[in-house]
Every structure is written in C-alpha cells, then in structure tokens.
Amino acid sequence: MILKTLLMGQVYQFKNLKEVFAKANEEKSGDRLAGLAAETVQERIAAKQVIGALLLSDIRDHPLLPAEEDEVSRIIEEQVNGPVYKQVQGWSVSELREYILDDRTTGEDLKRISRGLTSEMIAAVTKLMSNLDLIHCANKIEVITKCNIAIGHKGVLASRLQPNHPTDQVEGMIASLKEGLSYGMGDAVIGINPVDDSVESVKRLLHATHDFMNTWEIPTQNCVLAHVITQMKAIEQGAPADMIFQSIAGTEAANRSFGITAALLDEADDMARTLGTGTGPERLYFETGQGSELSAEAHYGIDQLTMESRNYGFARRYNPYILNTVVGFIGPEYLYDNKQVIRAGLEDHFMGKLHGISMGVDICYTNHIKADQNDIEDLGVLLTAAGVNFIIATPMGDDCMLNYQSMSYHDVATLRQTMYRRPAPVFEAWLEKMGIMEQGKLSRRAGDPSLFTR
Incomplete structure (x- = not known):
C-alpha cells in the first residue's frame, strides 16, 4: 500500500x-x-x-x-x-x-x-x-421503502412535516400540522421534536397526531423524535407510534454518548414490529449529521465525512424506513459556511443512497453560520436533482422550537413544481380528494388550513 x-x-x-x-x-x-x-x-x-x-x-x-x-x-x-x-x-x-x-x-x-x-x-x-x-450518481439509485405508505419512487419528492411547538402544546402543533398538510406536506412522516422528553408528553403528541390522521384518513406515518427509550416506554403504555426514531453515530463510543447500543436498537426494531401501529415492513427512522462524533470526542482521528459514511453502514443493519442527515444545524465548528454545507449535503445524500438507505435531508442553517436562505434553497434544488427521497419542511422555514432555519412548506411545494416532482402516489391521491392538488399541482385551495375544520 x-x-x-x-x-x-x-x-x-x-x-x-x-x-x-x-x-x-x-x-x-x-x-x-x-x-x-x-x-x-x-x-x-x-x-x-x-x-x-x-x-x-x-x-x-x-x-x-x-x-x-x-x-x-x-x-x-x-x-x-x-x-x-x-x-x-x-x-x-x-x-x-x-x-x-x-x-x-x-x-x-x-x-x-x-x-x-x-x-x-x-x-x-x-x-x-x-x-x-454526487448529484448524477445519487440520481441513478431508487430506494423504495414502506411503513404505512411507500416513498422513494423516481419522480417523487416526499416531505417530513415538522410541526414543532415551543411548549409541546397540542393545539399549536395541530395548527402547524393543518397548514403543512394544506401545502401538500407530510407524506414521508409527520414528525415532531418534543421539548419535553417525558413519556407523558410523547404519548400526548402521538395520540394527537394519530387521532388527526384517522379523522382525516391521511395516508402517512407519525413519529415523535424523543429518545428511543422514551418512545419504547410510551408504546408499551399504548401510544400509537408508526415508527421509532433515534439519532445515531459512526462509532460505538459516540452511540453510547447518545445512550444507545446496537442491542437497544434491535429491541426497538422488534417493538416497532410487534407493538407499533405502522404496517411496515420498514418501521425505523434515523437521523445523522457530519460532526456528531467530534462533538462526542469519539471520532478516533477519523475525518467527519468518513464518520458520516459509517453512520449509514450502521443504519443499513436495520433497513430503516427513512434516514435524514441534518446539514448546517450543529454550527460553524463543523460546517463553516454555505459552500461546506452544500458539499456536505450532497456527500451525505450520495453515501446514504449508495448504502441502499432511503435518504432525506434537513436542509438548514443556524443563525451563527455563514449561510442564508438563498443558500439552502440552492441546496434544495441540487438535492431534488439528485433524487433525494424527502426534505424536512417547517412553518415559514423557521422552527420556533429548535431555533434554526430550514425549508418551508411552500419551498418544498415550489421544488416539486419547478423540478417536476410529485408527492408519494397514495398521498397525492388523498391530496386530490381533499382538493389540495389538481393534476399534480397545488390548487387554489392550497395553503388554507381551514380545509381541516368541520
């Protein structure tokens, strides 16, 4: 050598x-x-x-x-x-x-x-x-997975609807949820980051989203992104969770800093299959991002791109329904500016796809990084061209709980229209039934959350 x-x-x-x-x-x-x-x-x-x-x-x-x-x-x-x-x-x-x-x-x-x-x-x-x-090669690979519905088909751009609320108030979360659905968001998952990582809070949010999905016959999946152990306790107590979520890392030591091991995720996978409400076969949701191993002082002198690739090798063991990398969120210590954020997003997406993972991206930045909304819109276009399976969407592109900037509901809708992408087929049929989409485009009723009042 x-x-x-x-x-x-x-x-x-x-x-x-x-x-x-x-x-x-x-x-x-x-x-x-x-x-x-x-x-x-x-x-x-x-x-x-x-x-x-x-x-x-x-x-x-x-x-x-x-x-x-x-x-x-x-x-x-x-x-x-x-x-x-x-x-x-x-x-x-x-x-x-x-x-x-x-x-x-x-x-x-x-x-x-x-x-x-x-x-x-x-x-x-x-x-x-x-x-x-990276764009050209990732676009070759089609990775289709199914929880309650399937995503990943060529020509499909799915979205995670992220209706976070700064106090986990159900009414506020539902208001954001209605707005997101009215723009056609939420086919990948309705996924909430809780402020309160308690079993009771997670149960309340899971029941609220599940009830809303049942009332409006929405073909999608719900998930509350608490720690895996908290979710498992909530499910044991009867909470309706279609998926189980966990952040993962590229070394055993970094995973232990997250409070997880492979054995624990094996248990979660088994619980999602036996007690979860998702129909499957895929029922796990992972999140990653370049730099987490360095944050945990568990990178062993290995660069952050290689560590990120190891995340996907670890995830492949579980064949997750979805995985998204978060680029630009940790801060300038790991990705300093727009150029580094864009590069990392394209790298992560390509590496995940080549591992056979259903890849999504939270295209985002924090207020102390050298990037702005134009930069993440640029990355949104590039990743859509690369065939990304889903993008995270937040109200007005501003997450009021996590305090960072991401793609908005209307940003993802615009990417679909501009780049000739569609929602997941079953979800699009529901949007057509609701009058939110017509012939593959948003209707005049789109963006009106009062659609979900009776």
Missing part, C-alpha cells in the same frame, strides 16, 4: 490511512478543528491522488477503526457480501468511481455492488467526486 505521491516536484508522504482519508476530504471546519485537514490545496490534491490509487482490498485490510475495538466497525464488516467483494477487491478507488459514473451502470448495479463495499470504501470514492458527480 503506497501512501506517497509526487506532485509538482514535491513528494507528499502520509503516515497512515487515516491521514490520507482526512486530507483528501474537501475543506471542512470540523476536520480543521480536529487537526486533521490538509494544510494546503496541493496537499489535498496529493491525498486525493493517493486515495484514488488505493485498492479496495487495501482499505478493508487496513481498517481505520478495527472491528475488535468498535461495535459499528463489526457491524459494517459483518454486512460485506463475500462474493460481491471478491469481484471488486482488486479495483482501485478511481476505478470504482469510473464504474459508478459509467452510463452503462444502472441504479440496480450500484445497489448490488454496494453490498460488497465497506462504508470506508464508499467514503473514499466520495472524496474523489465533484458536486455534479
């Missing part, structure tokens, strides 16, 4: 695979904060040259975090399909990139070959991709 290269008359020597991976990454403030980033553009290019020449077998044979030391590494390794890996082990990372980009390579080809790849191999090829490469 050669870890040096000659570039413009200068020899660049890297001490190990971790350093090559980190320095081949596009500029990220999180990598710089961790002391991992390339010092110059030339060093970054040199690292990309080295990583491009590596064989896929080199990456597997020299793990960044050995399986005997980390549960996530073991799970990723155990999932590798031996016969598929045998076909590709002699490829270089550059050859893998060319295969992915080749017009003759279909989305089904990519889903098949991904079973022979580790998350680190997927991270490596991502570092060699331009933004347009």
Whole structure:
C-alpha cells in the first residue's frame, strides 16, 4: 500500500490511512478543528491522488477503526457480501468511481455492488467526486421503502412535516400540522421534536397526531423524535407510534454518548414490529449529521465525512424506513459556511443512497453560520436533482422550537413544481380528494388550513 505521491516536484508522504482519508476530504471546519485537514490545496490534491490509487482490498485490510475495538466497525464488516467483494477487491478507488459514473451502470448495479463495499470504501470514492458527480450518481439509485405508505419512487419528492411547538402544546402543533398538510406536506412522516422528553408528553403528541390522521384518513406515518427509550416506554403504555426514531453515530463510543447500543436498537426494531401501529415492513427512522462524533470526542482521528459514511453502514443493519442527515444545524465548528454545507449535503445524500438507505435531508442553517436562505434553497434544488427521497419542511422555514432555519412548506411545494416532482402516489391521491392538488399541482385551495375544520 503506497501512501506517497509526487506532485509538482514535491513528494507528499502520509503516515497512515487515516491521514490520507482526512486530507483528501474537501475543506471542512470540523476536520480543521480536529487537526486533521490538509494544510494546503496541493496537499489535498496529493491525498486525493493517493486515495484514488488505493485498492479496495487495501482499505478493508487496513481498517481505520478495527472491528475488535468498535461495535459499528463489526457491524459494517459483518454486512460485506463475500462474493460481491471478491469481484471488486482488486479495483482501485478511481476505478470504482469510473464504474459508478459509467452510463452503462444502472441504479440496480450500484445497489448490488454496494453490498460488497465497506462504508470506508464508499467514503473514499466520495472524496474523489465533484458536486455534479454526487448529484448524477445519487440520481441513478431508487430506494423504495414502506411503513404505512411507500416513498422513494423516481419522480417523487416526499416531505417530513415538522410541526414543532415551543411548549409541546397540542393545539399549536395541530395548527402547524393543518397548514403543512394544506401545502401538500407530510407524506414521508409527520414528525415532531418534543421539548419535553417525558413519556407523558410523547404519548400526548402521538395520540394527537394519530387521532388527526384517522379523522382525516391521511395516508402517512407519525413519529415523535424523543429518545428511543422514551418512545419504547410510551408504546408499551399504548401510544400509537408508526415508527421509532433515534439519532445515531459512526462509532460505538459516540452511540453510547447518545445512550444507545446496537442491542437497544434491535429491541426497538422488534417493538416497532410487534407493538407499533405502522404496517411496515420498514418501521425505523434515523437521523445523522457530519460532526456528531467530534462533538462526542469519539471520532478516533477519523475525518467527519468518513464518520458520516459509517453512520449509514450502521443504519443499513436495520433497513430503516427513512434516514435524514441534518446539514448546517450543529454550527460553524463543523460546517463553516454555505459552500461546506452544500458539499456536505450532497456527500451525505450520495453515501446514504449508495448504502441502499432511503435518504432525506434537513436542509438548514443556524443563525451563527455563514449561510442564508438563498443558500439552502440552492441546496434544495441540487438535492431534488439528485433524487433525494424527502426534505424536512417547517412553518415559514423557521422552527420556533429548535431555533434554526430550514425549508418551508411552500419551498418544498415550489421544488416539486419547478423540478417536476410529485408527492408519494397514495398521498397525492388523498391530496386530490381533499382538493389540495389538481393534476399534480397545488390548487387554489392550497395553503388554507381551514380545509381541516368541520
């Protein structure tokens, strides 16, 4: 395994695979904060040259975090399909990139070959991709999943309706829910971030959304994004939850900082199947985002893009209904400005899709990051072109509970119309019945929450 290269008359020597991976990454403030980033553009290019020449077998044979030391590494390794890996082990990372980009390579080809790849191999090829490469290749892959309804079809842009309320007041949440539905939002999930992570609060919100869905015969899923243990206790007490949610990370130590293990998620998966109200077969919802392992001081000197890819390798074990990365939320310590946010969003979406995950994105920013609404609208267009399965939508693009800016209800509706996308088929039929959509477009009644009064 050669870890040096000659570039413009200068020899660049890297001490190990971790350093090559980190320095081949596009500029990220999180990598710089961790002391991992390339010092110059030339060093970054040199690292990309080295990583491009590596064989896929080199990456597997020299793990960044050995399986005997980390549960996530073991799970990723155990999932590798031996016969598929045998076909590709002699490829270089550059050859893998060319295969992915080749017009003759279909989305089904990519889903098949991904079973022979580790998350680190997927991270490596991502570092060699331009933004347009990431868009073009992710758009090849169709990942369809079903809880109560199915999403992920080509030409479909689903949405998570996020009617958060600063005090978990049911009446306020329902008001936002009505407005979102009137714009055609909510086919991926009606998902609420609770302020109060208590069992009683979670039960109240689950019952409220479930009752509203039943009253109006809305074909979708509900979820309250409390800690997995809180949700499980609420379900044990009879709360109607279609899915169980949890934030996950790319190392065992980072997951423990979230209060989870693989065994706990196995229990949650089993409970969702036996006691949950979702019809399935997929009933789990995960959330990720570049930088969480650094926040937990559990990144082991591995760059944040590679850590994010490991999230998807971990998630693949559970075949979730949906997973969304949150870009721009943690802050400028990890993604400093609009350029880094856009790049991370495209990277995460591509890596998740290549893992076979039903990927969504919370396209967002906080007030102390160097980005604005135009930037996230730009990313919305790029991700829609890339075939993102769903986008999170909030009232007026401003979450009054989490205090950050995201895509609004009308932003997602505009993306659908501009980019010729539709809601999930069953959900669109319901919107047509309600008079909210007509022939694939919002009607004159759209945006009027009084539709949901009797």
